[in-house]
Amino acid sequence: MRLVYSCLAAVLLLLLTATGGLASVNQFAGTWNNVDPNTGGITKLEIATMGASAKVHAWGSCHPTDCDWGTVQAQAFAPDVSTDVASSADTLIAIYDSGFSKTTLVIKPAGNRLSVDAYDRFTDNSGRSNYMSSYTFQKQAPGGISPGGAIPGGMSPGGMSPGGTIPGSTPAIIDLTGVWNCDDGGMYYVRQLGTTVWWYGEHDPNAPDWSNVMRGTISGNTINADWTDVPKGSIMQYGNLVLQIASNNKLVALSKTGGFGGSVWTR
Amino acid sequence: MKNLLSLAAACLLLLMSLSTCTASLSQFAGDWNNVDTNTGGITKLSIAVSGDSANVHAWGKCHPTDCDWGTSPGVAFAPDVSSDLAGQAVALMAVYNTGFSETTLFIKPQGNRLSVQSYTRFTDNSGRSNYASSYVFQKSYSLSVVGPITLAETKPLKQFDKLEILPIRKVVEY
Numbered sequence: 001m002r003l004v005y006s007c008l009a010a011v012l013l014l015l016l017t018a019t020g021g022l023a024s025v026n027q028f029a030g031t032w033n034n035v036d037p038n039t040g041g042i043t044k045l046e047i048a049t050m051g052a053s054a055k056v057h058a059w060g061s062c063h064p065t066d067c068d069w070g071t072v073q074a075q076a077f078a079p080d081v082s083t084d085v086a087s088s089a090d091t092l093i094a095i096y097d098s099g100f101s102k103t104t105l106v107i108k109p110a111g112n113r114l115s116v117d118a119y120d121r122f123t124d125n126s127g128r129s130n131y132m133s134s135y136t137f138q139k140q141a142p143g144g145i146s147p148g149g150a151i152p153g154g155m156s157p158g159g160m161s162p163g164g165t166i167p168g169s170t171p172a173i174i175d176l177t178g179v180w181n182c183d184d185g186g187m188y189y190v191r192q193l194g195t196t197v198w199w200y201g202e203h204d205p206n207a208p209d210w211s212n213v214m215r216g217t218i219s220g221n222t223i224n225a226d227w228t229d230v231p232k233g234s235i236m237q238y239g240n241l242v243l244q245i246a247s248n249n250k251l252v253a254l255s256k257t258g259g260f261g262g263s264v265w266t267r
Numbered sequence: 268m269k270n271l272l273s274l275a276a277a278c279l280l281l282l283m284s285l286s287t288c289t290a291s292l293s294q295f296a297g298d299w300n301n302v303d304t305n306t307g308g309i310t311k312l313s314i315a316v317s318g319d320s321a322n323v324h325a326w327g328k329c330h331p332t333d334c335d336w337g338t339s340p341g342v343a344f345a346p347d348v349s350s351d352l353a354g355q356a357v358a359l360m361a362v363y364n365t366g367f368s369e370t371t372l373f374i375k376p377q378g379n380r381l382s383v384q385s386y387t388r389f390t391d392n393s394g395r396s397n398y399a400s401s402y403v404f405q406k407s408y409s410l411s412v413v414g415p416i417t418l419a420e421t422k423p424l425k426q427f428d429k430l431e432i433l434p435i436r437k438v439v440e441y
Contacts, residue, residue, distance in 0.1 A: 077386050077399040084396065091399045093371075093386060104360075106373065106384070119344055119360060119373070129352045132344040194349035 025049045025076050025089040028107065032114050032137035041133050042118060045107075052076055052086040056094040056105065063220045069096055074107070098173060100124035113138050126177055128193075174218060175248050184262035186210075197223055201262075208233040210261075214241065221245045227260065292316050292343050292356040294376055299404035302380070308400050309336075309385060312374075314359070319343060319352035323361035323372065336363050341374070367391035380405050 029049040034042060043066050046057040054076055058069040076089040092107040104119040114137040121130045176197055180188040188201040195218040202211035211232040216225025221244060228238035239258020243251045243265075251265040296316040301309060310333050313324040321341035326333040343356040359374040368391070373384045381404040388397045 075386075075388055075397055077388075078396040079398060080400075081387070081395055081398045083398070091386065106386075117373070119342075119358070120348070121342055121344075121360075128348050129345040129350050130342060131346060131348045131350065132358050133347075194347075 023079070023090045023109070024087045025052060025054055025085065025092075027109055028054055028089070028092055028114070031140040033140050035113070035136045035138050039135065042105075042116065042135055045114070045116070045137055046071075047074075047092070047107075052084075052089070054089075054092055056092065056107070058094070058096065058105070072096060100126070100175060101173060110136065124175075126175070173248075174245060176245070176251075178267055180251070180265045180267045182262035182266075183264045186262060188265060192218075195219070197225070202232060210235040216241065216243070218245070222254065223251070227258070290346075290355055290357060290376070292319060292321060292353050295321060295341075295356070295359055295374065295381070298407040299381055300407050302403045302405050306402065309372075309383065309402055312381070312383070312404055314341065314374075319356075321359055323359065323374070325361070325363065325372070336370075339363055367393070377403065 026049055028047045030047060032045040032047065034044065040061050042058055043061050044059040048055045048057075054074040055071050056074045057071040059066040060069055061067075072094050074092040074094040076085045077091040077093065078085045078088045079090055090108065092105075094105045094107065096103040096105070101120055101122045101124070104121075106117045106119070108115045116135045116137060118133045118135065119130070120132070122128045174192070176190050176192040178190055180190055180199075182188055182201070184203070186201045186203045187205070188199045190197060190199040192198075197214070197216045197218060199214045200211070201214070202208040210229055212227050212229045214225050214227040216223040223241070223243040223245065225241040225243065226238070227241055229236045237258045237260075239256065239260055241253060241257075241260060242255040244254050246252050249267050253260070253263045256263075293316050295314045297314060299312040299314065301311065307328050309325055310328050311326040315322045315324075321343055322338050323341040324338040325336040327336055328334075339361040341359040341361045343352050344358040344360070345352050345355045346357050357375065359372075361372045361374070363370045363372075368387055368389045370385055370387045373386075375382045383402040383404060385400040385402065386397070387400070389395045
């Protein structure tokens with residue numbers, strides 16, 4: 001009887017191993033979590049397969065909850081032109097378009113995990129460098145808990161993902177470069193490079209009563225900054241600002257020192 | 268004299284190995300031959316680099332001479348968004364369009380070689396399977412001092428016998 005159990009176990013093990021080694025679109029199916037819980041990039045993938053086609057749903061690290069990149073149709077690739085894709089696919093490619101960047105995900109099996117190379121290409125002439133990132137994902141057990149949720153400090157320089165913003169959360173890719181209006185009546189010319197943000201602000205371009213510069217660092221969904229007036233205007237003050245990035249089109253002052261007037265920036 | 272030549276050769280080798288270790292866009296520049304002389308896929312790449320941009324010229328196996336896929340702009344990728352592309356590029360992407368298929372190349376350094384992942388997607392509803400291929404390329408060094416000799420092997424021409432040999436007619440701005 002013991003021998004029978006041993007044989008059954010061996011056969012079961014063999015079957016499991018064989019199944020794991022099979023290359024097919026099905027091997028991509030399921031919910032996959034990034035093995036790095038502190039990633040600033042892609043946190044989770046949900047891949048649905050049907051026949052030779054696959055759909056990829058991705059989430060990027062955002063605060064306080066992950067950003068939903070949405071679902072895109074993926075292309076499956078076989079090892080050669082005459083091989084059936086459904087039964088032998090060894091790569092999926094999914095492309096996300098945020099409007100100002102394109103992210104191409106190249107997804108491959110790596111044992112019982114997935115290896116994902118993400119190629120981010122900026123299309124907005126912002127001067128930011130295209131960049132690539134590599135991730136490893138492990139399959140979430142049925143009924144398992146998705147990491148989702150808030151990831152402390154979880155935001156990579158230059159942003160993590162295409163896709164839109166989610167109310168109450170940090171935008172998928174923080175992109176603040178541009179001309180902003182403020183409720184202090186001023187115009188602010190903002191430049192973001194990675195996690196660093198600069199601006200020049202003035203009340204009246206011809207004869208400003210105040211004009212200031214700011215340099216801040218993005219951390220999560222806030223900007224911690226120093227600002228100072230400059231002598232284009234007549235007021236000469238300086239201080240600190242903590243700004244909340246409500247979206248790529250709205251900043252809100254959480255704290256101000258030095259008599260800074262503005263509180264809400266929009267564009 | 269013999270010692271001097273040995274020293275010069277050693278210095279040359281050292282310089283070559285140093286230059287291939289540098290992570291920059293310039294490490295992709297040059298003429299590259301597929302290490303598999305019997306490949307049915309891409310046989311040669313010629314990559315030109317200027318500043319932070321690159322152009323990738325590819326050839327595929329064809330008979331009697333290799334098919335010229337033309338030149339496609341290579342999109343360079345840095346390790347992160349704030350890195351300098353020219354100084355720190357770690358990958359190139361180039362896309363070729365035949366009209367009935369689209370081939371995307373992801374090119375990465377692998378020691379002093381290039382690793383190339385090629386993804387061909389058919390767009391003609393022919394029912395053919397999209398497929399992926401992997402190649403390794405080694406640099407072709409020309410010694411102009413002693414004549415037009417190429418260190419890398421010249422590929423023998425093989426019969427056009429694979430469906431993946433696609434003469435490229437149009438280069439896509441990706």
